[in-house]
Amino acid sequence: MALRLSRASGAPPALLIGGAIVALLLLIAASAQxxxxxxxxxxxxxxxxxxxxxxxxxxxxxxxxxxxxRLLIGSQLSLVLGVVATxxxxxxxxxxxxxxxxxxxFADEAIMRALxxxxxxPPILLVxxxxxxxxxxxxxxxxxxxxxxxxxxxxxxxxxxxxLMGEGFIEAARARGEHALYILLRELLPNIWPVLxxxxxxxxxxxxxxxxxxxxxxxxxxxxxxxxxLMISNGRAFVTIAPWIAMAPGIAMxxxxxxxxxxxxxxxxxxxxxxxxxx
Amino acid sequence: MAxxxxxxxxxxxxxxxxxxxxxxxxxxALPANTAALILGQYSTPETxxxxxxxxxxxxxxxxxxxxxxxxxxxxxxxxxxxxxxPVAPMLFDALSRSAVLSLAAMVVVxxxxxxLGVIAAVRRGGWPDHLAAVFAYVGISVPEFFWGxxxxxxxxxxxxxxxxxxxxxxxxxLGATIAHLILPVITLTFALLAHVSxxxxxSMLEVLDSMYVKAARARGLPERRVILRHALRNAxxxxxxxxxxxxxxxxxxxVAVETVFAYPGLGRLLIFSLQRQDLPLxxxxxxxxxxxxxxxxxxxxxxxxxVNPRIRYGASVE
Numbered sequence: 001m002a003l004r005l006s007r008a009s010g011a012p013p014a015l016l017i018g019g020a021i022v023a024l025l026l027l028i029a030a031s032a033q034x035x036x037x038x039x040x041x042x043x044x045x046x047x048x049x050x051x052x053x054x055x056x057x058x059x060x061x062x063x064x065x066x067x068x069x070r071l072l073i074g075s076q077l078s079l080v081l082g083v084v085a086t087x088x089x090x091x092x093x094x095x096x097x098x099x100x101x102x103x104x105x106f107a108d109e110a111i112m113r114a115l116x117x118x119x120x121x122p123p124i125l126l127v128x129x130x131x132x133x134x135x136x137x138x139x140x141x142x143x144x145x146x147x148x149x150x151x152x153x154x155x156x157x158x159x160x161x162x163x164l165m166g167e168g169f170i171e172a173a174r175a176r177g178e179h180a181l182y183i184l185l186r187e188l189l190p191n192i193w194p195v196l197x198x199x200x201x202x203x204x205x206x207x208x209x210x211x212x213x214x215x216x217x218x219x220x221x222x223x224x225x226x227x228x229x230l231m232i233s234n235g236r237a238f239v240t241i242a243p244w245i246a247m248a249p250g251i252a253m254x255x256x257x258x259x260x261x262x263x264x265x266x267x268x269x270x271x272x273x274x275x276x277x278x279x
Numbered sequence: 280m281a282x283x284x285x286x287x288x289x290x291x292x293x294x295x296x297x298x299x300x301x302x303x304x305x306x307x308a309l310p311a312n313t314a315a316l317i318l319g320q321y322s323t324p325e326t327x328x329x330x331x332x333x334x335x336x337x338x339x340x341x342x343x344x345x346x347x348x349x350x351x352x353x354x355x356x357x358x359x360x361x362x363x364x365p366v367a368p369m370l371f372d373a374l375s376r377s378a379v380l381s382l383a384a385m386v387v388v389x390x391x392x393x394x395l396g397v398i399a400a401v402r403r404g405g406w407p408d409h410l411a412a413v414f415a416y417v418g419i420s421v422p423e424f425f426w427g428x429x430x431x432x433x434x435x436x437x438x439x440x441x442x443x444x445x446x447x448x449x450x451x452x453l454g455a456t457i458a459h460l461i462l463p464v465i466t467l468t469f470a471l472l473a474h475v476s477x478x479x480x481x482s483m484l485e486v487l488d489s490m491y492v493k494a495a496r497a498r499g500l501p502e503r504r505v506i507l508r509h510a511l512r513n514a515x516x517x518x519x520x521x522x523x524x525x526x527x528x529x530x531x532x533x534v535a536v537e538t539v540f541a542y543p544g545l546g547r548l549l550i551f552s553l554q555r556q557d558l559p560l561x562x563x564x565x566x567x568x569x570x571x572x573x574x575x576x577x578x579x580x581x582x583x584x585x586v587n588p589r590i591r592y593g594a595s596v597e
Contacts, residue, residue, distance in 0.1 A: 121294065121572075122569055123531060124534055125568060209422050212422050217538060240432070257420040
């Protein structure tokens with residue numbers, strides 16, 4: 001169906017399938033509290049390790065908590081983590097990249113070399129170092145990942161800025177005597193936006209995956225939160241007797257990530273005319 | 280080239296120094312009290328202060344850092360607080376096990392990745408191409424630790440073909456060693472394979488469209504020869520860099536995968552030290568991982584310069 005729709009509308013199929021998955025994910029996250037059959041931390045002591053059934057759609061875990069309800073609530077945590085981390089990296093990276101590309105010269109050189117140094121550290125070690133020094137939390141994980149992802153955003157912003165600086169409309173704005181801030185915000189930023197959208201969708205995916213690894217290792221979101229990575233980590237011990245505890249959040253996470261990356265790829269195909277017709 | 284390599288080596292040293300300062304500061308910001316950890320739960324505040332004094336823990340931070348860094352440079356990585364054994368041999372064992380794991384994964388990726396990419400490019404639009412695309416999406420989107428669990432569930436608990444966790448005992452023979460490696464290697468390989476095969480596919484497509492491939496075809500060379508001799512050699516250039524860069528990615532993957540499979544490598548040692556707040560072990564593990572990561576990236580860049588004569592480092596690039 002998506003294929004026929006895409007032929008009719010001219011939009012890439014990846015965009016439609018990805019968009020549909022992401023829309024569903026957003027809908028679930030927005031209404032999780034309403035549609036969850038049970039509170040995410042309610043323990044049904046007599047129904048521990050209950051297999052999936054009509055009553056417990058995805059079974060129950062070692063405390064008798066309903067896995068399906070926890071899945072729904074967990075979608076909120078994953079999205080918050082992905083979006084907050086990406087916003088932080090955009091908030092740090094875009095101004096840096098714009099400034100470096102606009103000023104060039106020494107400021108550019110200094111900023112880019114500092115970012116090079118930052119990017120030469122193994123990413124997971126930096127995040128672990130940040131997280132281990134104080135008690136972990138969802139927001140702190142998101143912040144740490146956001147800081148980590150700022151350098152690549154700054155690089156992309158800078159390279160597009162450098163390209164645009166030679167364009168006629170920038171020269172025109174300069175000749176009109178516009179203020180630097182005006183050129184940065186009103187002339188450059190709107191033209192960088194499409195590239196940033198694609199980059200941001202990629203970063204959301206990486207942030208969700210990295211956040212999941214961190215909670216899986218025990219340094220991210222803490223119990224009893226219904227975080228997907230944490231649920232997989234808890235379910236690991238019971239994977240032979242109650243595989244649904246780990247499999248359900250794993251499948252939910254994989255589907256979400258596939259949806260967001262498809263959306264990102266679709267956006268790139270749509271926004272980058274050079275790639276059109278290549279796939 | 281030599282000058283460039285030296286410069287880059289200098290950068291690696293600089294990064295290691297920065298990382299050592301970061302690690303040192305971070306471990307000192309930790310709530311863990313080294314003296315209390317060593318003496319155990321029945322120690323008194325007085326004995327803790329006495330031991331802290333004996334270990335030099337009451338000296339200024341700069342002096343402590345200098346002592347620590349100097350000892351590290353002499354190969355003295357200190358004593359693990361939890362295991363009460365010197366860190367260096369433990370670290371060496373773990374590092375060699377991780378090296379076996381990651382090298383095995385690299386070999387698989389380096390052979391299968393380009394092969395899949397070439398098949399997808401040559402059969403572009405056909406079912407092998409679509410299958411490879413789906414495979415790539417799944418490979419990149421599914422978190423490694425979850426793959427690991429799925430594989431354990433399928434091949435260890437259900438089919439009972441392979442061991443679920445751990446590494447083979449030192450004298451257990453080649454068969455047992457390989458059996459313990461199969462599942463972790465597949466897990467580590469998955470995301471990288473997707474990455475490498477996609478990249479090979481796109482650079483192969485670009486090359487297949489180039490004039491010299493068209494010229495080779497026009498000369499009437501057999502298609503097989505055109506693809507393997509003319510196209511592939513050039514299409515592999517970007518793949519080689521990415522392969523080497525992915526080695527860094529492997530280090531991130533290794534931490535999660537070694538935890539899932541309880542494989543006693545460097546990643547698991549790092550997580551253990553972080554969980555137990557074993558400061559000397561933590562510091563040494565992080566520094567060794569950083570060094571391996573930086574050197575792998577350096578090797579990647581140098582290798583690219585060697586295989587691609589169009590790139591000459593050290594000369595003006597502007």
